[in-house]
Amino acid sequence: MNIQTMLLQLGGGMMVTVEIFVLTLLFSLPLGLLVSFGRMSKNGIVRTISKVYISIMRGTPLMLQLLVVYFGPYYLFGMKISAGYRMTAVIIGFVLNYAAYFAEIYRAGIESIPVGQYEAAKVLGYSQAQTFFRIIFPQVVKRVLPPVTNEVITLVKDTSLAFALAVAEMFTMAKQVASAQTTVMPLMVAGLFYYIFNLLVAFVMESIEKKLAYYR
Amino acid sequence: MENQDQVLLSIDHMKKSFGDLEVIRDFSLHVKKGEVVSIIGPSGSGKSTILRCATMLEWMDDGSLSYLGEYAAKSENGKSVYQPKSELKKLHRHFGLVFQNFNLFPHYSVLKNVCEPQMLTGGADKETAEKNARSLLARLGLAEKADAYPFQLSGGQQQRVSIARALALSPDILFFDEPTSALDPELTGEVLKVIRSLADEHMTMVIVTHEMQFAKELSDRIIFMEKGVVAAEGTPEEVFSSDNARVREFIGAIGAG
Ligand SMILES: Nc1ncnc2c1ncn2[C@@H]1O[C@H](COP(=O)(O)OP(=O)(O)OP(=O)(O)O)[C@@H](O)[C@H]1O
Ligand SMILES: [Mg+2]
Numbered sequence: 001m002n003i004q005t006m007l008l009q010l011g012g013g014m015m016v017t018v019e020i021f022v023l024t025l026l027f028s029l030p031l032g033l034l035v036s037f038g039r040m041s042k043n044g045i046v047r048t049i050s051k052v053y054i055s056i057m058r059g060t061p062l063m064l065q066l067l068v069v070y071f072g073p074y075y076l077f078g079m080k081i082s083a084g085y086r087m088t089a090v091i092i093g094f095v096l097n098y099a100a101y102f103a104e105i106y107r108a109g110i111e112s113i114p115v116g117q118y119e120a121a122k123v124l125g126y127s128q129a130q131t132f133f134r135i136i137f138p139q140v141v142k143r144v145l146p147p148v149t150n151e152v153i154t155l156v157k158d159t160s161l162a163f164a165l166a167v168a169e170m171f172t173m174a175k176q177v178a179s180a181q182t183t184v185m186p187l188m189v190a191g192l193f194y195y196i197f198n199l200l201v202a203f204v205m206e207s208i209e210k211k212l213a214y215y216r
Numbered sequence: 217m218e219n220q221d222q223v224l225l226s227i228d229h230m231k232k233s234f235g236d237l238e239v240i241r242d243f244s245l246h247v248k249k250g251e252v253v254s255i256i257g258p259s260g261s262g263k264s265t266i267l268r269c270a271t272m273l274e275w276m277d278d279g280s281l282s283y284l285g286e287y288a289a290k291s292e293n294g295k296s297v298y299q300p301k302s303e304l305k306k307l308h309r310h311f312g313l314v315f316q317n318f319n320l321f322p323h324y325s326v327l328k329n330v331c332e333p334q335m336l337t338g339g340a341d342k343e344t345a346e347k348n349a350r351s352l353l354a355r356l357g358l359a360e361k362a363d364a365y366p367f368q369l370s371g372g373q374q375q376r377v378s379i380a381r382a383l384a385l386s387p388d389i390l391f392f393d394e395p396t397s398a399l400d401p402e403l404t405g406e407v408l409k410v411i412r413s414l415a416d417e418h419m420t421m422v423i424v425t426h427e428m429q430f431a432k433e434l435s436d437r438i439i440f441m442e443k444g445v446v447a448a449e450g451t452p453e454e455v456f457s458s459d460n461a462r463v464r465e466f467i468g469a470i471g472a473g
Contacts, residue, residue: 120319120378123271124385125308125337134332138323215323216367 006177010189013173016087017197020159020169024094025152031095032102039107050103057100063164066093070165090162094155101151109144110136142212149205156197170194222249222284224310224389224420225270229291230279232265239265241444243279247389250418254431257441258466263424266441267391270422271313272304283310284388308337312382316394318374320366320381326353327362330381338385345384352380356410372403376410383414390414392423428467432456440466 038050057065070089073079113136121131160171174190225247232240239262247253255263268274270281272288276296281288288307289296298304320329330349334340340348353359356376366374375395382390395411396404408430414421415434425431431438431452438455440448440463448455448463456467 114319116315116317116319117321119273120315120321122273123308123311123313124333124381125305126333130336134336135321142323215365 006181006186007189009177010170010173010186010193013168013170013190014193016162016168017159017170017193019087020090020094020162020167021155021197023091024098024155024159027091027095028098028102031099033106035099035103036106036110039103040110054100054103057097058104062093062097062158063161065097066090066161066164069093069096086165086167090165090167094158094162098151098155102148105144105147105151106140108147109140112143113139142215145205145209145212149202152201152205153198156194156201160194223247224249224284225422226280226282226285227266227270228280230266230269230281231277232262232269232274233277239444240269240276243444243446245422245439247420247422249388249420251420251436252415252434253422253437253439254435255422255424255439255441256426256428256431256466257439257447261441262444263441264393267313267393267422267424271311271391272308273313283307286310309385310388312385312387312390314375314379314382314390314392314395317398318366318371318378320374320378322366324365325362326358326364326366326369326377329366329377330384333381334384348384349380352383353377356380357406370403371399372406375399375407379407379410379414389420389422392421392425394424394426396425396427 035050035053038046039054041047041050066089069092070081070086073085074081117135117139118131121135126135159169162169163172163175166172170190170193174186177186178184223246225245227243227245230240230243231238243262243266245253245266255266257263265274269276275298276289278291278294278296280290280296286307287299288304289298291297299307321332324332327346327349330352331342331345334345334348335342338345350359350362353362356379358373358376358380361369361373361377366377369377375398379395392411396407399407404427408427411421411423411430412434423431423435433452435452438448438450438452439446440455440458440460442462448458448460450458455463458464
């Protein structure tokens with residue numbers, strides 16, 4: 001096998017990795033906000049459910065969660081698992097897991113906003129929704145950016161866990177090619193790929209941080 | 217109707233507790249159009265709580281509250297019964313509140329701080345809101361600061377912006393909760409000057425303050441609070457010459473007797 005075919009195969013893996021990454025963020029960032037609302041809800045039942053959810057998601061291995069999402073429908077309901085469900089299961093697993101981490105980050109951010117901001121908005125006649133989306137949330141975004149960046153960098157590396165469900169992402173492909181060709185070259189390419197991916201992530205997050213540095 | 221004797225704010229027999237702590241025991245206040253009322257008294261006597269109940273940041277336990285004869289809450293069987301939320305929201309246009317620590321929105325420019333409330337809750341279009349904001353800012357000596365962000369301003373400037381923000385909604389009555397207490401002494405003057413100019417224009421105001429000299433000069437009426445009740449009330453002359461021992465002691469301690 002020449003370098004070209006190897007890169008071609010790894011290239012397919014890269015696309016899958018990027019897909020997992022993008023879809024996970026796309027769904028878990030908003031879902032995390034909903035969970036954080038549940039976590040701070042006045043309703044005790046909603047609060048408890050959110051708390052338990054977060055604690056399970058953060059307290060058990062992501063790989064195990066992926067297996068549960070994939071095999072669960074068969075063992076629990078006897079449903080037939082199609083091959084196409086692999087990727088869906090990976091996305092569901094990642095989204096559920098990351099939403100829990102984001103929820104706690106949002107919660108800390110929301111709780112760090114001084115109560116005076118809510119009071120000023122209320123006296124000025126802002127509705128609750130206006131207060132949240134115009135006054136509170138923009139300030140929360142700025143405050144949670146550093147911890148969110150950490151999670152996003154972890155996510156880049158975590159995508160490799162999708163190999164647990166034999167989804168052909170970057171790492172799975174690299175391992176396959178490496179053992180077939182008895183060379184570590186593909187693994188080194190994979191390592192380089194994750195590294196560059198994260199340099200990119202850091203760069204993007206840094207520019208967002210810079211953009212929000214116009215106020216304190 | 218629109219005469220000098222019109223009562224803008226009525227508070228009758230307000231009571232408020234936090235848990236077992238009775239903070240306001242029986243407080244009534246009627247403010248007429250154009251009046252300036254100052255509330256003074258020792259720390260913890262309930263001054264802020266009165267303003268917070270009047271501006272509906274807190275709910276009274278008992279008593280009634282109304283603006284221009286429109287009730288926010290009436291006392292029924294020893295409890296305050298509030299109007300539905302939609303009704304209360306309409307009453308918000310009657311008052312403004314200036315906080316001790318400004319509470320400007322840090323992610324908005326000065327101009328946006330003053331404009332957005334007008335557009336969201338005052339029903340103004342962008343152009344009107346901006347024109348109004350700029351003229352208010354100019355009046356308060358902040359014309360050049362329109363594009364600055366709050367963190368770039370001194371405390372005195374921030375407080376003036378927050379006054380502009382409140383004035384922009386043309387409230388009938390403006391409450392101040394220790395507007396200069398968070399400021400360095402050399403900055404209090406500029407804020408007091410603004411409040412004084414508002415008084416000259418007959419803005420109706422209720423001011424909680426520790427600035428005794430200022431209260432004495434400016435107020436039509438001074439209320440001295442102690443432990444949740446009015447310990448003395450009257451014109452500045454009456455209160456400052458009161459023979460109530462606690463009042464004398466307090467005014468003496470503050471150093472403006
Ligand atoms: N949300 C609250 N929960 C519990 N206690 C409160 C709350 N708000 C105020 N209090 C208590 O009520 C009392 C009156 O408080 P308030 O802030 O009205 O006093 P104040 O006269 O404004 O004092 P200061 O001059 O220090 O501002 C204080 O004992 C205070 O600790
Ligand atoms: Mg106070």
